[in-house]
Amino acid sequence: METMPINGKFELISSVDYEYGYTSISKRAMELHHKKHLATYVNNLNTLIAGTEWEGRSLEYIVKRAPEGPILNNAGQVLNHNMFFGNLLNSDFQVDQPYSIFVDEGRMKNIIVNNFYPEDKVLLNENIKKYKVEKGEIYYEIKHYNIIERETFWESTFLNRFIDAGFTLFGSGWLWLSLDGQRKFVITQEPNASNPLRHGLHPLLTIDMWEHAYYLDYQNQREEYLYKILGSINWHVVYRRYCEVMDNHDKCVHRPLTVPSAIKVND
Numbered sequence: 001m002e003t004m005p006i007n008g009k010f011e012l013i014s015s016v017d018y019e020y021g022y023t024s025i026s027k028r029a030m031e032l033h034h035k036k037h038l039a040t041y042v043n044n045l046n047t048l049i050a051g052t053e054w055e056g057r058s059l060e061y062i063v064k065r066a067p068e069g070p071i072l073n074n075a076g077q078v079l080n081h082n083m084f085f086g087n088l089l090n091s092d093f094q095v096d097q098p099y100s101i102f103v104d105e106g107r108m109k110n111i112i113v114n115n116f117y118p119e120d121k122v123l124l125n126e127n128i129k130k131y132k133v134e135k136g137e138i139y140y141e142i143k144h145y146n147i148i149e150r151e152t153f154w155e156s157t158f159l160n161r162f163i164d165a166g167f168t169l170f171g172s173g174w175l176w177l178s179l180d181g182q183r184k185f186v187i188t189q190e191p192n193a194s195n196p197l198r199h200g201l202h203p204l205l206t207i208d209m210w211e212h213a214y215y216l217d218y219q220n221q222r223e224e225y226l227y228k229i230l231g232s233i234n235w236h237v238v239y240r241r242y243c244e245v246m247d248n249h250d251k252c253v254h255r256p257l258t259v260p261s262a263i264k265v266n267d
């Protein structure tokens with residue numbers, strides 16, 4: 001879905017709900033990040049594009065095509081932050097939609113794990129099958145995100161690689177998980193305000209690696225910031241982005257679950 005300007009202007013996203021808090025970032029840091037940093041990029045962008053060929057175009061259109069320079073820098077920062085704030089899990093969302101969040105987290109993580117480490121797929125599927133037989137289909141849907149084997153694969157296949165890519169990103173930039181033209185997952189580091197859209201990729205998940213994103217809470221502990229923030233990703237949103245890119249949407253249709261009252265998530 002493209003981000004269109006309203007009456008010629010891009011707007012500051014309103015979905016940053018720091019009143020409820022984010023588990024990995026303080027309210028103060030989120031507020032500054034949203035109301036100061038992002039708001040400045042939005043204002044700069046609106047001023048820069050007024051009366052130019054970029055006025056009235058979508059944010060994604062500008063980010064894909066603008067030459068290096070102030071317009072790209074500000075458009076990139078707006079799109080990147082919109083995606084970043086959009087893929088963070090705040091406690092409000094957690095309270096409202098526990099089942100769909102956890103189910104989609106499991107689905108998305110399984111898809112990523114299978115993609116990054118195909119030789120483990122057989123073992124993983126065997127374990128899932130066993131689990132389904134022992135516990136039942138619906139129980140599996142709720143709980144399978146928690147299977148020890150899956151979490152172990154998750155760490156050894158994806159998580160460590162992703163954190164390493166973030167940790168080794170030099171200077172200011174963004175850490176991304178995207179799909180390429182063949183619908184394969186790729187991890188990329190983008191410098192400054194760049195976005196994978198500029199290389200023909202489909203971005204799914206991003207982490208802000210500019211110092212302003214973590215310095216207030218984590219100072220120079222970049223790795224700790226990465227570990228913590230990856231523990232509060234809204235995988236439901238990542239899964240939705242994934243489904244938008246995939247040709248076969250049937251596999252991705254979001255099905256809200258009817259949870260039998262006898263099953264408690266915290267068992």
Ligand code: MN
Nearest residue numbers: 037208210213
């Ligand atoms: Mn930022």
